[in-house]
Amino acid sequence: MNVLEKIVNSVNSFSKSERKVADVILANPQTTIHSSIAALAKMADVSEPTVNRFCRRLDTKGFPDFKLHLAQSLANGTPYVNRHVEEDDGPEAYTAKIFESTMAALDAARQNVDIQTINRAVDVLTQAKKISFFGLGASASVAHDAQNKFFRFNVPVVCFDDIVMQRMSAINSSEGDVVVCISHTGRTKNLCDIAAIARENDATVIGITAYDSPLAKECTLVLSLDVPEDTDMYMPMASRVAQLVLIDILATGFTLRRGTKFRENLKKVKDSLRGSRFDKKDFAG
Amino acid sequence: MNVLEKIVNSVNSFSKSERKVADVILANPQTTIHSSIAALAKMADVSEPTVNRFCRRLDTKGFPDFKLHLAQSLANGTPYVNRHVEEDDGPEAYTAKIFESTMAALDAARQNVDIQTINRAVDVLTQAKKISFFGLGASASVAHDAQNKFFRFNVPVVCFDDIVMQRMSAINSSEGDVVVCISHTGRTKNLCDIAAIARENDATVIGITAYDSPLAKECTLVLSLDVPEDTDMYMPMASRVAQLVLIDILATGFTLRRGTKFRENLKKVKDSLRGSRFDKKDFAG
DNA sequence: GGCTTTGGTGTAATTTAATTACATCAAATC
DNA sequence: GATTTGATGTAATTAAATTACACCAAAGCC
Numbered sequence: 001m002n003v004l005e006k007i008v009n010s011v012n013s014f015s016k017s018e019r020k021v022a023d024v025i026l027a028n029p030q031t032t033i034h035s036s037i038a039a040l041a042k043m044a045d046v047s048e049p050t051v052n053r054f055c056r057r058l059d060t061k062g063f064p065d066f067k068l069h070l071a072q073s074l075a076n077g078t079p080y081v082n083r084h085v086e087e088d089d090g091p092e093a094y095t096a097k098i099f100e101s102t103m104a105a106l107d108a109a110r111q112n113v114d115i116q117t118i119n120r121a122v123d124v125l126t127q128a129k130k131i132s133f134f135g136l137g138a139s140a141s142v143a144h145d146a147q148n149k150f151f152r153f154n155v156p157v158v159c160f161d162d163i164v165m166q167r168m169s170a171i172n173s174s175e176g177d178v179v180v181c182i183s184h185t186g187r188t189k190n191l192c193d194i195a196a197i198a199r200e201n202d203a204t205v206i207g208i209t210a211y212d213s214p215l216a217k218e219c220t221l222v223l224s225l226d227v228p229e230d231t232d233m234y235m236p237m238a239s240r241v242a243q244l245v246l247i248d249i250l251a252t253g254f255t256l257r258r259g260t261k262f263r264e265n266l267k268k269v270k271d272s273l274r275g276s277r278f279d280k281k282d283f284a285g
Numbered sequence: 286m287n288v289l290e291k292i293v294n295s296v297n298s299f300s301k302s303e304r305k306v307a308d309v310i311l312a313n314p315q316t317t318i319h320s321s322i323a324a325l326a327k328m329a330d331v332s333e334p335t336v337n338r339f340c341r342r343l344d345t346k347g348f349p350d351f352k353l354h355l356a357q358s359l360a361n362g363t364p365y366v367n368r369h370v371e372e373d374d375g376p377e378a379y380t381a382k383i384f385e386s387t388m389a390a391l392d393a394a395r396q397n398v399d400i401q402t403i404n405r406a407v408d409v410l411t412q413a414k415k416i417s418f419f420g421l422g423a424s425a426s427v428a429h430d431a432q433n434k435f436f437r438f439n440v441p442v443v444c445f446d447d448i449v450m451q452r453m454s455a456i457n458s459s460e461g462d463v464v465v466c467i468s469h470t471g472r473t474k475n476l477c478d479i480a481a482i483a484r485e486n487d488a489t490v491i492g493i494t495a496y497d498s499p500l501a502k503e504c505t506l507v508l509s510l511d512v513p514e515d516t517d518m519y520m521p522m523a524s525r526v527a528q529l530v531l532i533d534i535l536a537t538g539f540t541l542r543r544g545t546k547f548r549e550n551l552k553k554v555k556d557s558l559r560g561s562r563f564d565k566k567d568f569a570g
Numbered sequence: 571g572g573c574t575t576t577g578g579t580g581t582a583a584t585t586t587a588a589t590t591a592c593a594t595c596a597a598a599t600c
Numbered sequence: 601g602a603t604t605t606g607a608t609g610t611a612a613t614t615a616a617a618t619t620a621c622a623c624c625a626a627a628g629c630c
Contacts (some may be wrong), residue, residue: 322589
């Protein structure tokens, strides 16, 4: 276990002064590793030996050794804590927090996602006659992204963010068609309807949504992410990123399943974009 | 660049004694971080000040600081490397890899992003008469997402993924308008044109794109992410996620800048969605 | 309720480690 | 061959961390 987590975990077993030290370290871990024991003691408003004892309590040899461990924890990417943005955060603070909580969300998603279901979803997608991506609001952009990805596979794919179009599309679906419904909460009524309609018409419905939601109930296959969402800002952030990564995973599974030959086709699509771009060589700095 | 790589790279510029130090450190980096300067000097068969000078040469403040950096380099090695998906990866493997490389990309983005520029971008956005988000292809969904976010702020915001509409919109822009152009490569000709047109019409142009790209040259402000992209699959994945997180950050900065009163408005928008949803209580499991 | 003990905390002394200042030596240049 | 430059080590100095010890507060005991 890394030192940072260790501090968080054993916060209860700390004494009053030790907790002060812990707070300061957790608040500015980066500063800590560049401070002397005296500076840190002052920041936490405790004596130097208290800091030293704190270090020992965490199974390090002393303060310098503790800093070493801390440095490694920090290097390990992130203190994957889902830190919330606060009123008086400056640009550095909220930037760091958003990156970190997004990464924390992805980490959580990775651990929660069910590989079996992913595999079955890939199965279904590779055999689809037609693939439709539906999302509303914030999930609409995820659906768009999915369309963009699967479009490159030269598979019939559509994407609607309009309820009426979605409805018509769902009614016209038939066996062999795959409908992917995207919704973080899984409680958007219109989308639940769409899923139900599609199923009635024998399409396979994949839900990228919360497990145990109304939408999930309407789906053939549910890909749940269970991301701890920071709702402070009243906007879905982390969940949507996790959804995108999930789309990436499905797309990747798709290409792998289709084999080498197929991937050459992808390259062709990519090459076709070249004409619309400035060449890397053309543009010298 | 991490210290370990730095040592390897600059091995030529070292003096005889310094090289002895370098050799010892590279041979047992793990031991080094737990040794005193005296111990290391003895191992390398040089004097202590030589070791100190060696540390300074690598842009560290001294020996303890050097050890800190070294500790981080060592920790950095393993956890999230940008592991590439391979031909015969199963679902577990590619799922894990995609999550990890996305997280690695975010980590890299976090370290590269320029806070100053973010702050200025937020400045510009909060003062905008109108905000336009433009993207093409994969970046279109990012633009959509941005629109969705900023729309909630009750600010005039548009988003076009159609070149003609983008062009018309850019021509009609004027001072006080902000145009955000999104492109991973920054080499999409059409979007460069749009940026140029917008600027000619006195709009402020923010580019979410690669630093040093043709698009960047056309922008007032460039938010660069420098994400190591996995191009194996011929699709932008990680970069687009980083762009989204950047949008999240801008949106967050925006709300924070606007103050408490404004955030109540956000809650209203969120509450307004309630009617279109199944209530949490209505739906028991 | 007062006494004792235990655990936590700070002050000051001590020890250890790192850094600086300076002297010396080697190699390169004139 | 002399001089200068840069590299290195020795010794002194400074800074940092640790230890020893004293004190205080809270919990348990008589």
